[in-house]
Amino acid sequence: MKAxxxxxxxxxxxxxxxxxxxxxxxxxxxxxSLKKAVxxxxxxxxxxxxxxxxxxxxxxxxxxxxxxxxAHGGDSRLTEYGKKLIEKFDKYKEExxxxxxxxxxxxxxxxxx
Amino acid sequence: MKAxxxxxxxxxxxxxxxxxxxxxxxxxxxxxSLKKAVxxxxxxxxxxxxxxxxxxxxxxxxxxxxxxxxAHGGDSRLTEYGKKLIEKFDKYKEExxxxxxxxxxxxxxxxxx
Numbered sequence: 001m002k003a004x005x006x007x008x009x010x011x012x013x014x015x016x017x018x019x020x021x022x023x024x025x026x027x028x029x030x031x032x033s034l035k036k037a038v039x040x041x042x043x044x045x046x047x048x049x050x051x052x053x054x055x056x057x058x059x060x061x062x063x064x065x066x067x068x069x070x071a072h073g074g075d076s077r078l079t080e081y082g083k084k085l086i087e088k089f090d091k092y093k094e095e096x097x098x099x100x101x102x103x104x105x106x107x108x109x110x111x112x113x
Numbered sequence: 114m115k116a117x118x119x120x121x122x123x124x125x126x127x128x129x130x131x132x133x134x135x136x137x138x139x140x141x142x143x144x145x146s147l148k149k150a151v152x153x154x155x156x157x158x159x160x161x162x163x164x165x166x167x168x169x170x171x172x173x174x175x176x177x178x179x180x181x182x183x184a185h186g187g188d189s190r191l192t193e194y195g196k197k198l199i200e201k202f203d204k205y206k207e208e209x210x211x212x213x214x215x216x217x218x219x220x221x222x223x224x225x226x
Contacts, residue, residue: 001129006119007213009221016114059224092220099212100120107205108122112173 001111003104007096016058022089024048025082028064034076114224116217120209124171134168135202137161138195141177147189 008018027037038048056063063082067075078086121131140150151161169176176195180188191199 002123004121004123005209008117009217010115010117088220092216095216096118096209096213099216100209103205103208103212104122107201 001108003100003108005097005100007093011058017055017085017089019093021051021055022086024051025063025078025086028076029078029083029086032075032077034064034066037076114221116213116221118210118213120206129171130168130198130202132206134164135199137164138176138191138199141189142191142196142199145188145190147177147179150189 006019009016024037024041024043027040028034031037031040034048034052035045038045041048052064061081062079063085064076064078067077119132122129137150137154137156140153141147144150144153147161147165148158151158154161165177174194175192176198177189178192180190
């Protein structure tokens, strides 16, 4: 048996940041392009661009910077803040997952199911 | 901003126990009847009974005991094992939630969003 966990951040009762958005940001950074990132993830460009814009607005921070051809064309990179954000989210996720295993084992160590 | 968390237990890659099933067990105990529990939760009797049976099978433990009129009629109570299970799940959930708050605050204390 395994203990599973899902984490996300909410603002004003609505989801702000979860694993899907983190994956999008990571893929943009990895591919160096929003266009290539959406191709890999199977999102529509419009949808992904909407997510980023909304996220930036709600966080009041720039997360990606687009060069040459603007948002609809050329390269996109994460801002320093964007990079730090995914780094922190990853570390936070890793820690809570480990903690989850520990607490689960403590309570359910005698259960064989 | 708030850190949210969802936990559940899996066996063989499939969900075994999560908050919905725990709620069903608690309501059975609270009402002393599976019939009254499903009325409160808005489940069909057949659905709820199927959940309990499947859960007992996969855990290889009895979770509820039905008296008078059998499963489809009279009273239903949790077994000692069933009671301990929800108690452990609740404590486990409480601990992991507190831990989540702590870890979240540590990583995101400087973020104002």
